[in-house]
Amino acid sequence: MxxxxxxxxxxxxxxxxxxxxxxxxxxxxxxxxxxxxxxxxxxxxxxxxxxxxxxxxxxxxxxxxxxxxxxxxxxxxxxxxxxxxxxxxxxxxxxxxxxxxxxxxxxxxxxxxxxxxxxxxxxxxxxxxxxxxxxxxxxxxxxxxxxxxxxxxxxxxxxxxxxxxxxxxxxxxYWAREDVERGKRTEPIGKAAVRRAGDTVTVVTYGGLVVTALEAAAVAHDEHGWDLEIIDLRSLVPLDFDTVAASVVKTGRCVVLHEGPRTLGMGAELAARVQEELFWNLEAPVLRATGFDTPYPPARLESIWLPGVDRLLDTVERSLTYDHA
Amino acid sequence: MADLLIQGINLEPRQLLAPDGTTTPTAGLDLTALHDRLPAMYETMVATRELDEEFVNLQRQGQLALFPSCRGQEAAQVGCASALRDTDWLFPQYRELGAFLVRGIDPGGIGLAWRGTWHGGVGFIERCVGPISIAIGTHALHAVGAAMASTWLADGGVTVAFIGDGATSEGDVHEALNLAAVNQAPCIFYVQNNGWAISTPLTDQYRAPSLAHKAIGYGMPGVRVDGNDVAACYLVVAEAAERARRGAGPTLIEAVTYRLGPHTTSDDPTRYRSDEEVDAWEALDPIDRCRAYLLGSGLWDDSLEERARATAAALRTSLRDAVFDAPDGSVAELFDHVFVEPTPVLVAQRAELLAELGREV
CATH class of the missing domain: 3.40.50.970 (Thiamin diphosphate (ThDP)-binding fold, Pyr/PP domains)
Known part of the structure; x- marks a missing residue:
């Protein structure tokens, strides 16, 4: 359904x-x-x-x-x-x-x-x-x-x-289809889901952009050989930081993907938490692929404005090529 | 008193007791039916006035951060609340001390709100009264939701939203009146028009013939009542409650009264209103009026005054005992009530703050 x-x-x-x-x-x-x-x-x-x-x-x-x-x-x-x-x-x-x-x-x-x-x-x-x-x-x-x-x-x-x-x-x-077993519960509120396992870069997202992240992961794998780990937060409060942390410990790199404006979005909170708690695990700064600090654009501009596969992959690449010097 | 009908609503507030305590013959309301209730209402009005003074004293002594006096509005509040059942839900603003006492809410629980110990006060919900609500008019919507729930539960309950003249300008009050009317919710919107919204007079608040007239636009009855006449307030609310209980929907009541004190203990009303205006309303004191009627009608005996003063003294003592140098609440409790089960973030932050306190002590 x-x-x-x-x-x-x-x-x-x-x-x-x-x-x-x-x-x-x-x-x-x-x-x-x-x-x-x-x-x-x-x-x-x-x-x-x-x-x-x-x-x-x-x-x-x-x-x-x-x-x-x-x-x-x-x-x-x-x-x-x-x-x-x-x-x-x-x-x-x-x-x-x-x-x-x-x-x-x-x-x-x-x-x-x-x-x-x-x-x-x-x-x-x-x-x-x-x-x-x-x-x-x-x-x-x-x-x-x-x-x-x-x-x-x-x-x-x-x-x-x-x-x-x-x-x-x-x-x-809304019109995405999946077999849904009525009465069946998936993971409870407060548990994030790892939608794709990988060890190159952690991508944290939620809602409508989870599919976008999975599409990007397929491209990244096929074209670059990168294995992105895609985390679907499912709930922002409570935030399942343990799942995010376990992934970042593995990858050392984290990109947050969300639609809303960048300033003080969930990306800001996640970047703060990751650097507060996992500073020495990081190979690169936590980066954000997001919308911009503008009003939401009119319909004909939204595909340019919204973060999509390209913006996410560019951000992943910036994380992977971060220069420590 | 002459009728001043505009669009079917009388601009002249309904009145049973004239300011001198004689009866108003044109009222069309039966006063004798109230004779067994009036002594108790008098007692509660006296207790409200005295306890109100104790709150102000405690604020002056630095025991309370703030207090909004209801001086002058005792009849409007006690008359209204006395006309209802203890199971009828009340959603107050913050100045409803008289209604709180009718419900038997512990003065100390009220005092903890004004001392700054706990937002909303303590001991309200247990008496089917919403917590003290600082955000003006927003609780009117809670009253409508609760009233709709009463219909679904078929519990025969009536819900009352206490709002003021200022609140009638708020969008939420408009939405509440409309939602209640559309659903024929058993709800009473009880406006205490006390003349002033902090410093803003009625002339800057609305252009309708009266606040009761706003009812016309929502398709519900509107009634103006003399808010300093406890008998009239009681009967007007009793009528509205009876209508609501039999499924005939909400009523908007405007009780015309006056805030004799400042907006709160932090306010200086001499900046915006004249002594002459205040004096004119002092002469219309609701407690004096009720006493004069009781004396004139043979309902008085001296033991009533003794009982009223004794009740007031006990409430004053209870308030002082509860708030004087009362210990602050626990900061840990702030974290405990955010959710039923605290989130991991709250658990961590709670521990962080307690550790911080441990270092300081």
């Missing part, structure tokens, strides 16, 4: 397993979501458990907080990444902090699904990388699946978790 279908299946199965799970957002009910992720949930579970909200993102998250206080497990959708900004206050000020503010008495088992990132030629505000905002906010878990089976499993895990999760779905992989 596609990633869209896998996410829909996870929502269906979670709602079936626990009647406290409610799904809501803009156009998720009658329409089944603009990407059809929630297709059929309203007819199956009724309009009390899958419903359309007014066009008001702060209300979607704020109401979810109130429902969680009363014992429900809300799974709201924000229709597109750029529309999380109107809900920013509710996410940062309340969703993330309610457990702390109540000294651990009130959990926030809210999974905020957000179709995210670029690569599908969308209009403005529909291609944003928001992960850094959430990863920088104490109290939020941040999950980014890269495959249909992982999307199914990670979403089921997120909904069952008693902490708030921002679940960023890479739109450009």
């Amino acid at each position: 596609t990633m869209v279908q896998a996410i829909g299946a996870a929502l269906h199965d979670a709602m079936e397993a626990d009647d406290r799970v409610v799904v809501f957002g803009e156009d998720v009910g009658r329409q089944g979501g603009v990407f059809r992720v929630t297709d059929g949930l309203r007819s199956t579970f009724g309009k009390q458990r899958c419903f359309d909200t007014p066009l008001a993102e702060s209300a979607i998250v704020g109401a979810a907080v109130g429902m969680a206080i009363r014992g429900f497990r809300p799974v709201p959708e924000i229709q597109f990444d750029g529309f999380t900004y109107p809900a920013f206050d509710q996410i940062v000020t309340h969703l993330a902090k309610y457990r702390s503010r109540t000294r651990g008495l009130v959990n926030m088992p809210v999974t905020l699904r957000v179709p995210s990132f670029g690569g599908i030629g969308s209009p403005e505000h529909h291609s944003e990388s928001t992960e850094t905002y959430w990863a920088h906010t104490a109290g939020l878990k941040v999950v980014v699946p890269s495959t249909p089976s992982d999307a199914y499993s990670l979403l089921r895990d997120s909904i069952e978790l008693d902490d708030p999760v921002v679940f960023l779905e890479p739109k450009r992989r």
